[in-house]
Amino acid sequence: MRTEAVTIRADLLALTPRTLASLANRGLVKRAEKDLAAGAGPKVTVGEDGTVHGRFPDGTDTALPPGLGLDAADCGCGATGVCRHRIGLVLAYQRTAEDTDTDTEPEAEGGADAGVDGSPRAEAVFVDWSPAEFDDEALAAALGRPALTAARRVKEHGYLARLHRPTAADPEPRVELPTCTVRFPVPHELGYALTDASAALRGEVVALAVWAFRAGDAERSTEVSVGGRTATTERADAALRSALALADDLLLDGVQQAGPVFAGSLARAQRSLTAASLHWPAGAVAELREQLDAYAARGTRYAAERFALLLAELHARHRAAGRDPVGVLGTKEAPQTxxxxxxxxxxxxxxxxxxxxxxxxxxxxxxxxxxxxxxxxxxxxxxxxxxxxxxxxxxxxxxxxxxxxxxxxxxxxxxxxxxxxxxxxxxxxxxxxxxxxxxxxWRELPGSLLLTDVAAHLRAAGERPPRLIRPRVEAESVRVVRVSAVESIGYDPAAQRLEAVVRDPAGNEILVRADHNPLCPGGLDALAAALGDEEVQCVSGMLRRAHGRIVLDPLAVLTAIGVTVPDLAPGDGDTTLAMVPSRPSDPVTAALESALGALSEAAHHGLRRLTAPARTRLTDSATALRRTGLHTAAHLVGALDTALTREGATAAVPAWADAQIQLAVSLELHQEGAGEVRGSA
Incomplete structure (x- = not known):
């Protein structure tokens, strides 16, 4: 069969093995490939309207009309989803298109460069396009009116999305929604849109993804809040204010005064925030409850510093809600998908x-x-x-x-x-x-997860809001880093910390840093042994910047013999490790951490019950901040001390929140190397 240029199906030629496996599963793709190799593939014809027809040796007739995804195609086998016949017809058509006379050129945008063996090409071809091109009529035709109606209900409340536009290295545009991801593997085609959400939600989330691209293209941004830009509803505002009032009561009276009745009040506040779809404040309140439970049980999970940060987080989210209610208070998507x-x-x-x-x-x-x-x-x-x-x-x-x-x-x-x-x-x-x-x-992970140039990845991540108002996303910084060399491994006995310097294939220096975990006594020994292996391939962990360096908090190490998970390793921690000198803290970090410790102690005791030593520590912290050149921070800590003296504890609550937020954000920026903390900050 000779395929004329007018009948070239660019959408079918753009389907890679990965996309076909996502549309069906790997088993069906492999079976279709084997059938084709054994000569049991279909006889392919193409109609004038572009419909690709195939008749299989078993008598099954399959048709792939243009404008529809594979699941909506017709197949005589009776399967409701994507079957081996549909997959086999795509593969056979790609082979037929590859065998077409060389003077027939397929459209470049479709990416018809099939492999020489007739199999679909392994990589997608870069096409600079945006799913924002689909209007609501196209969405309704492809996804159905009910799906569009359900998506509009979500949009009315608002949702947060992160866009990934196509690049030569990653040619598929995709959208990270709060509880699922949507990608568009075939340029200019809606029918092949893929999502990890269940089939019942597919149409709804694809529409949300398209609207996210519209908003992002209009704002020229990668993180967007779609819909929900009206003022916070009375119900949501009441829930947030109620939670904030409880936080202020905790700040005034301290942890020791919070009994079971108060824990019940926090539980009710959490339920109200969740019912109002304010997921991030609800998460902070849930953590506050855990801190109170840990303190009551004398558990090690309680930390005064974490307790103080949670109180400050509720204040920070309340203050920033007017600027970006969707991103700061939590998306209004369903809590689970x-x-x-x-x-x-x-x-x-x-x-x-x-x-x-x-x-x-x-x-x-x-x-x-x-x-x-x-x-x-x-x-x-x-x-x-x-x-x-x-x-x-x-x-x-x-x-x-x-x-x-x-x-x-x-x-x-x-x-x-x-x-x-x-x-x-x-x-x-x-x-x-x-x-x-x-x-x-691990070695087959996409470039967004498997990093060969860590510095480029961190640059591309761009500036993010402070942690106090960022979405409460778990595993946000977890990545796998390819290792080209391990330059040193050593143990800091003062900090009880193992540090190793490794390099990625781009030559970036990465500090692999792991603190001793008393629950996992053999962890550091196992980590040192794995990193000392001559065939280290990758390290997984939480990636960040600290004091201008790239730091990886490791989870596991891949070597030629397998994966080592330090926290699950045997041993008593009695292996002798080479020593590295401890690094002294810089003056800015020391001053900020000392002041945050003073504020945490004040929150722990309660502003109404501050002891004389706690008041002295606040005064000393303000002096140390001023000597370090952090004048704004010093002024805010001093203002708290003044408010406690002249106006009383209740009036000092806003001053404590001002100081805690300022110092926490300053320390975060300083440690991440995002910018210099100046005296006027």
Missing amino acids: PLRRVRLVALGCRVGGTAGDRVAETYFAHAEAGIALVLRKRWEVTEGQSLTGHELSARRLLGSPLRALATANVVSEHTARAADRTVTIARGRIAATSVTPLGSA
């Missing part, structure tokens, strides 16, 4: 806990969405029981030991993703969730 069949790649595990429990956070790469997710599991520990990370690794989760799950590929049909990127996975019926060895999955 069920996902369709997903494949997750484990990136390691972090173990924490108190005297009464252990918590394992297993991190996963969701390759199709290009993001990291976290699965959290808690186990109770009986009194007197010692449960290390290595002992915990034998506990079963999803039918497998934790040590296997933390180094596995997980394929599940029963997964739900929350707005904060935590996931829940249910085993469901037999074979609905499978756990298999990791293999080479």
Whole structure:
């Protein structure tokens, strides 16, 4: 058959093996490829309207009309979804187009450069386009009016989205919505849009993604708030003010005065915030409850510094809500979205806990969405029981030991993703969730997760709002970094910290830094051994900047013999490690941290119950800030002390919030190297 230029189907030629597998599954693609190689493929014809027809040797007739996705195509086998016949017809058509006379050139935008073996090309061709080109009529025709109506209801409340425009390295435009991801693998075609949301939600989230591109293209931005730009509703405002009043009561009376009745009030405030779709303040209140519970139980999870930051976070979100209510208060999406069949790649595990429990956070790469997710599991520990990370690794989760799950590929049909990127996975019926060895999955991750140039990745991430008002997203900074060389490994006994200097393929220096975890005594030894292996390939972990350096807090290390998860490793921590000199804190960091400690102590005791030493510490902190050149911070801490003396504790609450927010943001900016903290800041 000779395929004329007018009948070239650029959409079919643009379908890569990865896209076909996402539309169906890898098994169907492999079977269709084998059938084609064995001569059992279809006879292909193309109609004048561009419909591609195929007749298979088993007598099945399949048709792929233009403008429709594969799931909407006609197939005589009767399958309701994407079947092997539809996949086989795409592959056969691509081979036929490749075999067409060389003087027939397909449209460049469609990317018809199939492989020489007749298989679909492995990589998508870059086309500079935007899904914003689809108007609402096109959305209704492709997705249906009910889906568009449901999407409009979400838009009325507002939602936050992050856009990824096509580039030569990553040619598929995609949108990160709060609880799912939508990508557009075929240029100028809606029917092939892919999402990890369940099939029932597909039309709704694709429409939301298109609207996000419209807003982003109009604003020339990558992070957008769509809809919901009206003033906060009375219900939401009341819920936020009620939570803020409880936070102020805590600040005035301190942790010691917060009994069960107050904990109940916080629980009600959390429910009200969640009902009003204010997910980020609700998360802060939930953490406040955890801090109070930990203090009451004398647990190590309580930290005065964290307690103070949570109080300041509620004030900061309330103050910034008028500027960006969707981004600051939390998206108004559903708290959880069920996902369709997903494949997750484990990136390691972090173990924490108190005297009464252990918590394992297993991190996963969701390759199709290009993001990291976290699965959290808690186990109770009986009194007197010692449960290390290595002992915990034998506990079963999803039918497998934790040590296997933390180094596995997980394929599940029963997964739900929350707005904060935590996931829940249910085993469901037999074979609905499978756990298999990791293999080479790390090396096959997309460029958004597997980094070969860390500095370029951090530059591309751009400036973000301060943590106090950022979306409360788990695993936001988790990445896998390729390692080209390990230059040094050493232990700082003063800080109880292992530090290693590695380089990525682009030559960037990365400081791999891990603190001793008493629940995982063999962790640092295992990390040192893995990094000392001559064939280190990758390290996963939380990536950030600190004091101008690139720092990676490691979760796992991949070597030629497999993956090492330090928190789950055996051992007593008795290996002798080479020493590195401890690095003294710089004066700015020391002054800011000391002042934040004074403010945290004030919040812990309560402004009404401040002791004389606590008041003295506030005064000394203001003096130290002034000597360091941080005059604005010094003035705010001094203003708090003045308000306590002249106006009383209640009037001093805003002054405490001013000082805490200023110092927390200043320390964050200084540590990340995002900018110099100046005296007039």
